[in-house]
Amino acid sequence: MSWVNRALKSPIGAKVMMAVTGIMLTGFLIGHLAGNLLIFAGPEAINSYAEGLRKFPALLWLARGGLLGAFIAHLAFAAQVTLANRAARPEPYAFNNTVQATWASRHMVLTGCVMLAFIVFHLAHFTWRVTDPQISAMGEFDVYQMALRGFRQPPVAMAYLLAMAAIGLHLSHGIASLFQTLGLNHPRYNRGVRFIGPVVGVGIALLFASIPLSIYLGYVN
Numbered sequence: 001m002s003w004v005n006r007a008l009k010s011p012i013g014a015k016v017m018m019a020v021t022g023i024m025l026t027g028f029l030i031g032h033l034a035g036n037l038l039i040f041a042g043p044e045a046i047n048s049y050a051e052g053l054r055k056f057p058a059l060l061w062l063a064r065g066g067l068l069g070a071f072i073a074h075l076a077f078a079a080q081v082t083l084a085n086r087a088a089r090p091e092p093y094a095f096n097n098t099v100q101a102t103w104a105s106r107h108m109v110l111t112g113c114v115m116l117a118f119i120v121f122h123l124a125h126f127t128w129r130v131t132d133p134q135i136s137a138m139g140e141f142d143v144y145q146m147a148l149r150g151f152r153q154p155p156v157a158m159a160y161l162l163a164m165a166a167i168g169l170h171l172s173h174g175i176a177s178l179f180q181t182l183g184l185n186h187p188r189y190n191r192g193v194r195f196i197g198p199v200v201g202v203g204i205a206l207l208f209a210s211i212p213l214s215i216y217l218g219y220v221n
C-alpha cells in the first residue's frame with residue numbers, strides 16, 4: 001500500500017482527504033442542527049429525539065467512532081497542508097495585496113482552533129455535564145432544561161455565539177475550497193459555486209446561533 005502512503009503524503013492527497021473528511025463533518029453538523037432545532041417545538045420534541053438517539057447504543061458508538069476518526073484525520077491533514085505551505089514560503093509576502101484571499105481563507109487555522117476549543121467545552125457542557133453543578137445534579141438526561149439553564153447565563157451564551165461566528169467563517173471558506181479541490185468547479189457555473197460556501201456556512205452558523213440567542217433573550221421558556 002505504499003502508493004496510498006505516497007498519495008496521502010502528497011499535498012493534493014492531503015487536500016482531498018481534508019475535503020472528504022470536511023464533507024463528513026459538515027454532514028454531521030447538518031444532522032445535529034436539524035435535531036437541535038426541535039428545541040423550538042418544545043421539551044417533548046427535543047427530549048424524545050435525544051432519547052431516540054440512545055436507543056441503539058451500538059449504532060451510536062459506531063457513529064461516534066466515525067465522527068472522531070473523521071475529526072482526527074481532518075486535523076492531521078490540515079496540519080500537514082499548513083506545514084507544507086509554510087515550508088514552501090517561509091517568508092511572508094512583502095506586499096500582501098491578494099485580491100482573492102478573503103479574511104476567512106487567511107484565518108482557517110485560527111477559526112479551526114476556536115472550533116476545537118468550543119467542541120471541548122461543548123462536550124463538557126452537554127455530554128459529560130461537568131460545567132455546571134446544577135446540570136450535573138439533574139437525574140435524567142433533559143436536553144431542554146440543560147439548554148435553558150446553560151444559555152440563560154451570559155458568558156455561556158456569548159461563548160456559543162463567538163464559536164458560531166468562527167464556524168460560519170470556517171465553513172464558508174472550507175466548503176468553497178472543497179469544490180475546487182475535488183474539481184467540481186467549472187467556468188460556466190463558477191459564480192454560483194463561489195456563493196455556495198458562504199450561503200451554506202453562514203446559514204448553518206445562523207441557525208445554530210438562533211438557539212442560544214432565543215433562549216438568552218427569553219423567546220424560549
Ligand code: HEM
Pocket residue numbers: 029032036050053064115119122123126127143147160167208209211212
Ligand atoms: C446551539 C447549538 C448546539 C446545541 C444546542 C447542541 C446540543 C448538543 C447536545 C444536547 C448534545 C448531547 C447529545 C447526547 O449526548 O445525546 C450535543 C453533542 C455534541 N455536539 Fe452539539 N449542539 C450545538 C452545536 C454544536 C456544534 C456547532 C458542534 C460542532 C462544531 C457540535 C458538536 C457536538 C458533538 C461532537 C457532540 C457529541 C456527539 C455524541 O456524543 O454523540 N454541537 N450537542
